[in-house]
Amino acid sequence: MNISERSIKISGGLTDITLAKKGDKLAFERLIEEHKYIIYRVAKTRLHCKEDIEDVFQETIIKAYKGIIKLKRDEYFKTWIIRIMINECNILLRKRKEIAYIDNDIADNIKREDSNSNIEIFDLINSLEEDLKMVTLLYFYEDMPQKEIGKLLSIPNGTVRSRISRAKEKLRKIVKEQM
Amino acid sequence: MIEDSTLEKLIRDRISSEKMTFPEGLDKRINNVLRELPQVKEKTFPWTVIVAVAAFTLILITSSLLFKGMTKDNLLAVVKPPQSGSKILAASNEKLIKKYKSEGYIVDKNTVESAKIQGGTSNSDRIRAYVSLEELVAASDIIIQGEVIGVKYFDDSNYYTYTESKVLVTKSYNNKISTGEVVTFYESGGFTTKYNMILQSGAKEKFGDKYYEIGNTTPEEEEKAKSIIVYSHSYDGDVIMQPEDKVLLFGIESKEPIIQGTYYSKVGGFDGKFNIKDDIAKRNIPQGEFESSLEMTTKELSERLTDIVSKKK
Numbered sequence: 294m295n296i297s298e299r300s301i302k303i304s305g306g307l308t309d310i311t312l313a314k315k316g317d318k319l320a321f322e323r324l325i326e327e328h329k330y331i332i333y334r335v336a337k338t339r340l341h342c343k344e345d346i347e348d349v350f351q352e353t354i355i356k357a358y359k360g361i362i363k364l365k366r367d368e369y370f371k372t373w374i375i376r377i378m379i380n381e382c383n384i385l386l387r388k389r390k391e392i393a394y395i396d397n398d399i400a401d402n403i404k405r406e407d408s409n410s411n412i413e414i415f416d417l418i419n420s421l422e423e424d425l426k427m428v429t430l431l432y433f434y435e436d437m438p439q440k441e442i443g444k445l446l447s448i449p450n451g452t453v454r455s456r457i458s459r460a461k462e463k464l465r466k467i468v469k470e471q472m
Numbered sequence: 473m474i475e476d477s478t479l480e481k482l483i484r485d486r487i488s489s490e491k492m493t494f495p496e497g498l499d500k501r502i503n504n505v506l507r508e509l510p511q512v513k514e515k516t517f518p519w520t521v522i523v524a525v526a527a528f529t530l531i532l533i534t535s536s537l538l539f540k541g542m543t544k545d546n547l548l549a550v551v552k553p554p555q556s557g558s559k560i561l562a563a564s565n566e567k568l569i570k571k572y573k574s575e576g577y578i579v580d581k582n583t584v585e586s587a588k589i590q591g592g593t594s595n596s597d598r599i600r601a602y603v604s605l606e607e608l609v610a611a612s613d614i615i616i617q618g619e620v621i622g623v624k625y626f627d628d629s630n631y632y633t634y635t636e637s638k639v640l641v642t643k644s645y646n647n648k649i650s651t652g653e654v655v656t657f658y659e660s661g662g663f664t665t666k667y668n669m670i671l672q673s674g675a676k677e678k679f680g681d682k683y684y685e686i687g688n689t690t691p692e693e694e695e696k697a698k699s700i701i702v703y704s705h706s707y708d709g710d711v712i713m714q715p716e717d718k719v720l721l722f723g724i725e726s727k728e729p730i731i732q733g734t735y736y737s738k739v740g741g742f743d744g745k746f747n748i749k750d751d752i753a754k755r756n757i758p759q760g761e762f763e764s765s766l767e768m769t770t771k772e773l774s775e776r777l778t779d780i781v782s783k784k785k
Binding site: 316318321322325329330333343346347350351354355358413414415433434461464465468469 | 474476479480482483484486487490492494495497498499501502505506509511
C-alpha cells in the first residue's frame with residue numbers, strides 16, 4: 294500500500310481527508326505525517342537551505358489546513374499538497390530572485406566519492422538537471438502515473454516521458470558503475 | 473547495457489530498502505505548527521461563500537460582457553486607432569505605434585483600461601526601498617522620461633505574468649540613451665488567462681476558492697478558464713504601464729533572461745517609476761508602504777535630476 298492509498302484509508306467510515314475537511318485536527322496531522330516525506334523531498338529538490346525548507350514546509354501546512362475544506366476530489370490530496378509546496382518554493386525563489394544553477398558535475402562527483410551503493414536514490418535524483426529532478430522523484434518515489442505528473446507540473450505528457458527517459462539514461466550510467 | 477525494466481526494478485528495490493529519514497529539526501517545527509493550528513468549526517451555512525460566489529459571478533458577467541468573444545490572442549489584436557501622444561513626437565509616434573501594433577503590442581490605452589478586472593493584495597518582492605531621488609539615481613543604469621507606445625503580455629514557465637512595454641524616450645538624464653530611442657521595460661503583472669492565474673502562486677487573492685487547480689477545480693472549469701482573460705496584478709503592488717502613459721523611469725539593465733534583447737527593469741519596483749499627468753510627476757506607492765510619492769512638478773523633478781546626475785559625474 295503506498296502513501297496515497299494509506300491516506301484515504303477508511304477510519305470509522307470516514308477517510309482522514311474527509312475528517313480533516315470537517316475540521317478534525319488529528320486527521321489532518323495524520324495526513325501530514327503520511328505525506329511529510331514526499332513534501333520534504335519535493336522541497337529539497339527546489340531549495341538548498343535548511344531554514345528555507347522549514348519555512349516553506351510551515352507555509353504549506355498552514356495553507357493546506359486552511360484550504361483542505363475546498364478540496365473537491367479527495368484522491369488528489371497528494372498532488373494537491375505537492376502543488377502547494379511547489380508554489381511555496383516558487384514564491385520564495387521568486388522573492389529571492391534566486392537562480393538555481395545547474396551543476397552537471399554533481400552526478401559525476403557523487404559517483405567518484407562513493408562508488409559503492411550507499412548513496413540514496415534520492416541523492417542521485419537530486420543531482421540531476423533541474424528539469425529532470427521533480428519528474429523523476431514523483432515517478433520513482435511516488436509511483437505517480439506520467440499523466441498525473443504532467444498535470445501536477447503543468448507540462449505535456451510527452452515532456453514527462455522524455456524527461457523520465459533522459460533521467461533513466463543518466464541513472465543507468467551511475468548504477469552501471471556501481472555494479 | 474542495463475535493460476529499462478531491470479533499471480526500474482533496481483531503482484525501485486533500492487528505494488524500498490532505503491531507510492526513511494527525516495530531519496529532526498523539521499519534525500519539531502512541523503509538530504509546533506500543527507499544535508498551533510486553530511480548530512476549524514464546520515460551517516452551518518456558508519453565507520460568506522455565497523456572497524463571494526455572487527460577487528465572483530458578477531465580475532465574470534461584467535468581464536464576459538467586456539470580453540465578449542475575445543480570447544487572449546484577439547485581445548492583443550483588437551485595438552482602436554491610437555490617440556495622439558506628445559505633440560513634439562506625434563509624427564514619429566504614429567509610425568512607431570503602427571510598427572508595434574503590427575508586432576502584436578497593445579497600443580491603445582482604452583483597450584487596457586476596459587480590460588482591468590480586479591487588482592488584489594500583493595507581496596513585495598523588492599530587494600530594498602528607494603526613498604530619495606539620490607538613491608534612485610545612484611542605482612540606475614538609465615534615467616529616462618518618455619511615453620509608453622505599446623505593451624505586450626506574456627507568462628513565464630511558472631505562470632507569472634509580465635508586461636513588456638516599449639517606451640519612446642523624450643528625455644534622457646544620464647545620456648546613456650538618446651532622445652527618440654525606444655527602450656524596453658518589463659514589469660510583473662499584466663493580462664493572462666484565468667487558467668494560468670489558477671496555476672500561478674498567489675491566485676488565492678483573486679479567486680478565493682480556486683487557489684490550486686488540482687483537486688480544487690473540475691476538468692470542465694479548467695477548460696473554461698483557458699478562454700477567460702483576467703488581469704494579473706503586479707506582485708509588488710505596482711500599477712503596470714499602459715499605452716500612452718507618460719513616465720519617468722529609473723532603469724536597471726536586466727540580467728534575467730525573460731525576454732530577448734536588451735531590456736530594463738525599474739529600480740526598486742514601484743519606487744523607480746514616476747507617472748506624469750498635467751505636469752505633475754509622482755510615484756504610485758501602494759498602500760501600506762512607507763515611501764513617499766515624491767510628488768512635484770515635472771519641471772522641478774527635471775531640475776533636481778539634472779543636478780543630482782551632474783554631481784554624480
